[in-house]
Every structure is written in structure tokens, then in C-alpha cells.
Amino acid sequence: xxxSAPQSLIDELSAALPGQVTQNETELNRHASDESxxxxxxxxxxxxxxxxxxxxxxxxxxxxxxxxxIPFGVGSSLEGQIIPVEGGITLDLSEMDxxxxxxxxxxxxxxxxxxxxxxxxxxxxxxxxxxxxxPGADATLxxxxxxxxxxxxxxxYGSMRENVMALExxxxxxxxxxxxxxxxxxxxGYDLTRLLVGSEGTLAVxxxxxxxVFGIPEAMSGAYCTFDRxxxxxxxxxxxxxxxxxxxxxxxxxxxxxxxxxxxxxTSLTESPTLFLEFHGSKKSIADQADEAGEIFREYGAxxxxxxxxxxxxxxxxxARHNAYxxxxxxxxxxxxLTTDSAVPLSRLPExxxxxQQVFDDQPFSWSVLGHVADxxxxxxxxxxxxxxxAYLAAKAASTKLTTRxxxxxxxxxxxxxxxxxxxxxxxxxxxxxxxxxxRSVKNTFDPGNILNPGKILFPKESA
Numbered sequence: 001x002x003x004s005a006p007q008s009l010i011d012e013l014s015a016a017l018p019g020q021v022t023q024n025e026t027e028l029n030r031h032a033s034d035e036s037x038x039x040x041x042x043x044x045x046x047x048x049x050x051x052x053x054x055x056x057x058x059x060x061x062x063x064x065x066x067x068x069x070i071p072f073g074v075g076s077s078l079e080g081q082i083i084p085v086e087g088g089i090t091l092d093l094s095e096m097d098x099x100x101x102x103x104x105x106x107x108x109x110x111x112x113x114x115x116x117x118x119x120x121x122x123x124x125x126x127x128x129x130x131x132x133x134x135p136g137a138d139a140t141l142x143x144x145x146x147x148x149x150x151x152x153x154x155x156x157y158g159s160m161r162e163n164v165m166a167l168e169x170x171x172x173x174x175x176x177x178x179x180x181x182x183x184x185x186x187x188x189g190y191d192l193t194r195l196l197v198g199s200e201g202t203l204a205v206x207x208x209x210x211x212x213v214f215g216i217p218e219a220m221s222g223a224y225c226t227f228d229r230x231x232x233x234x235x236x237x238x239x240x241x242x243x244x245x246x247x248x249x250x251x252x253x254x255x256x257x258x259x260x261x262x263x264x265x266x267t268s269l270t271e272s273p274t275l276f277l278e279f280h281g282s283k284k285s286i287a288d289q290a291d292e293a294g295e296i297f298r299e300y301g302a303x304x305x306x307x308x309x310x311x312x313x314x315x316x317x318x319x320a321r322h323n324a325y326x327x328x329x330x331x332x333x334x335x336x337x338l339t340t341d342s343a344v345p346l347s348r349l350p351e352x353x354x355x356x357q358q359v360f361d362d363q364p365f366s367w368s369v370l371g372h373v374a375d376x377x378x379x380x381x382x383x384x385x386x387x388x389x390x391a392y393l394a395a396k397a398a399s400t401k402l403t404t405r406x407x408x409x410x411x412x413x414x415x416x417x418x419x420x421x422x423x424x425x426x427x428x429x430x431x432x433x434x435x436x437x438x439x440r441s442v443k444n445t446f447d448p449g450n451i452l453n454p455g456k457i458l459f460p461k462e463s464a
Contacts (some may be wrong), residue, residue: 001460004087005452009170013089015048016057020048031072031090036139036375037336037386038080038421043090045071050095052168052176052207059205062173068451069172071201073114073143075361078339079420081147081200083454091205092144098122100208107213108165108182113142113206129213132157135416142206147418148198152321154264155241155374156248156280157214159416164197168208172447179461182210185313187238187284195442200418201453203446217280220248221313223290225297230254230357230369231274234350236300237275237373240293247289249278250374251321257328261320264327269320270304272384273374276321278314327369328381331430335366335383338395341423343377343404344416355405356380366392377415404429419457427457 014021023045033040044067049055062069068088075082086091098111099120103109104127111120118138121130122381133144143149150159157163166180166211180186180193196204228234228417230252237250252275253261259271277293279286290307297305308314328377329337344352360367360380371378378423382399384391403413403426413419415425428436440458 002087003066003068005020005089007285009061009065009067010045012061013045013058016061017047017054020050020054021460022048023071025285026106031075031092032084033275034075034077034080034423036078036080036420036422037338038083041083041087042088043084046072046090046092048095049423050159052170052276053066055091055093055170055207056174056176058089059170059172063173064450064453065453066449067455069205070453071142071146073118073140073146076137076139077147077420078142078341078417079414081418081420081453081456083421085421088451091209093205094140095450096207097140102127102129103410104225106182107215108210109213110208112144112208113139113140115141117141117144123131124213125216126197129215130216131163131213133160133163136325141209141211145197145206145209146199146201147266148416150372150377150416151174151247151373152251152318152372154372154377154416156246161194161197163212164209166195166210167193167196167206167210167225168198169206171204171205172449172452177204177224180210182312198351198418200420202443202456202458203452205452217285219281219283219309220311220314221279221286221290221307221309222317223279223293223305224269225302225305226270226272226273226274227295227300227302228272229427231350231354232300233273233275233302234353234373236297236302238346238349239300240296240404241374243296245289245292246279246281247277247293247374249276249318251276251371252373253321253324254368255369256331256366257324257370260327260331260368261323264321264330265323266321267292275302278318283309283343301399314366324370330384332366332385334385338382338384338385338399338422339417340380340399340402341377341414341417342379342402342411343375344406344409346376347388348411349373349376349378350407352406352411353378356402359402363394363398365395365398373416375415376411400426421456422460423459428459
């Protein structure tokens, strides 16, 4: 159902927020899509919010006009979360990018939602602190909270759900609510903070976040090793976690991903299934951890086990890992990617990865597999020409087949990217119709007019 913003509403917003509303063609196009394969749809206008009161005003006017509002950070989401499928106003929060307060003694920081992850850590480093959640992209903190992001450090420090302590948010009618507290423990009532984290802008617009931060470790080291088979590396890493080794990151890439990184970044890594690791602690403990990991990996046939405590070498190693997505895309000019986001219990991870490889073999699309092996979350990048209907349909079918098996193994269709547009069917399959109806009742309570990012997570009622 299209609910376009009438020009009278756009004019009213422009008068109330002079210089903050645009219908510029370039900006409309920039806000029409994210990093996913989903079809771009332009909003009717864009409002650049600069304060909570700006967000309140937009919500009040759009609620009265029954016009959708789509929160926008930087556009790095992977499931179509910021695409205005029913038309409406895109509410860009990127200019709300201030650090409100740093509390080193409490290990917390208060930020606005448009602040990006890397500038935050640049500032925190001056206090000997860092914010741990690292999805790879330099995403906004509000966007990361909205999608329930995690990433490479989750195995040690947790995801956004564990690291957002409190929120300020604006409801559909413009009401400001505050959830959570600064305390390390809080059992006061319903956990609305975690309800809003991962809600993808469908329940409220986040306008401030209180985040947990950590002290920068005394020492950090990076390591990598290669395997003949990807499943062997996954099994070795799983054993590492089961034995309680306090690793900070543990990532795997298949041979195609490593080959793509070499071409993209000019590295000379062995083009075989590879594990990347990182250890945090004292200088002695990181050396002991690396030695113990090396022994375990060699039992599974690992070769080229190399580790370094040199900061430059460690950063170069993780830059290679973070470049995997653009590097793989660059192997096929003009390609788009359908990205899976499966997560399974650790004991089922080798089986799930092996099944994925079987499903993707001999398909009319190219693919690679990588992921956060230590927390059971892995991704497949299924690449195809966006004009090739056969390859697109094959990629969709293969993704669905993998997701169905992952759910059967006790896993989830999304470990960190969220549902958005792309995984609504899989969500129904995973949780069942009764739970979907409970989610719908929560949505209706927060947003009875269905103006907050409609069409995401849940199918519209009429098509359910």
C-alpha cells in the first residue's frame, strides 16, 4: 500500500525545519537503497534531524497525516531496512552525531544515533577505552542498535543487545521514552531496551544511546592459519571455544574469499580456507593463548600458523578480513550479492557449513563463505548479475534451502543482519504463526498507525 507524502506535508516540514528538508534528486537516490540486492525505492522527501525535538516534530506531523517515516543512518544495512516500500519521509539521523558524555569510571558513553563507530573509538582511545561491537562497516551507532548488529568481537564482548544499556527514543506519536539505566544490573520491569534493539525502526526512533565500553587491553595479537577443508577449520575453531580459550575474535574465510582479498588489497595470503584470530590480555597471556590455539589447529591439519603482536601487522590482518565483502563483490563486475546470515549451535556449525557448500555447488551464480565461527554465525555471498533472472531465482532458492536446514538444526535465519525485507518468510518459518501474531500485537501497541518503517520484519497484515 503506497502512502506517499503530500506536498502540503513536505512544505509544512520545510517551514518548521528550514534548511533541513530536501527533495534533491541525488539525495533521494542515495536514500533509496542500502547494501542489499533489493530494488531501490525513493522516498518522497528527506528530513535531516538535528535534535530529539526535530524527531518529535516529524513524528507528530507524519502521524497526523498517516505518512510513513523511515529512520536512516548511513545506509549500510544488508536486508533492505531503509527502503521506503510504502513511500513517505526518510528521517536521516546522521547529523545527530555528538558524543554526549564519556564516563570512564563507569565504563559507559552516551551518544547520539548518527555517530559512527570509528570516530567514537578514535575519541574513546584518548581515555584508554574502546567500544567493542565491530560489524566491519563504519556504521552509525543508532543503525547498529536498530539492526541488533554484532560482528567479529562478539565471542568475547557480546553484540549490541549486550552493550546497549539505555535508550532515549521517540514513539510514532512523538512521545519521548527512556529505557534502561546506567547501572550494570537492572531488573526493573520489562526490558524495553532490548525490545527496541533489533526492532529496525519499526517501534520507535532511537535518539540517544548509553553504551558499555571496555578498557583497551594491555596487549593484542593477531593470528591466522590455513586448512585443506573449510569444515576442518570450523571444527578446530569450535573446539577452541569449547575448551574455554578466551579468544577475542575467530573468523573463517573460504579459499575464494582469500583469493579475492589478495587481488583487492595486494596481500599474498595462501589461497586456502583460512582462520583469522585475535587474542587480548597481558603480553604473556596472549603468547600462551596463541601457542595453545596453534596446537589445537595442528591436530586438525592446519598449516602456516602465524601470529604477531605487532600492531601494524595485526591491523593489516583485520583490514584484510573486513575487506572480504567488497573484495568478493569486485571479482564479478556489476554483480550484486544476496547475503545469508545463518547462525547455528556451535556443535552443528561444521555440518551447516558443509551443507551450504553442497547447496551452492553447480549453481548459476558464484559464491563464497565466511563468518564468525566462534559464535556459530556464518555468511554466504551469492553473487549474480542483477539482470540475470535465472541466477537471481536460483540464489533465492538456494538461500531458502540453506535457511530451512539451519532452522532445523536449531539455528536462526539471521544472526546479526536483521530481518528487513529479505527474511520475513524465514522469520515465519523459524518462530511460527502464533509468535508472529504476538510480535504484530507489540508493533500495533507501539505504532497503531503503522507509520514507522512499515513492511519490515513483519509482512503487512493483509498479505500475512
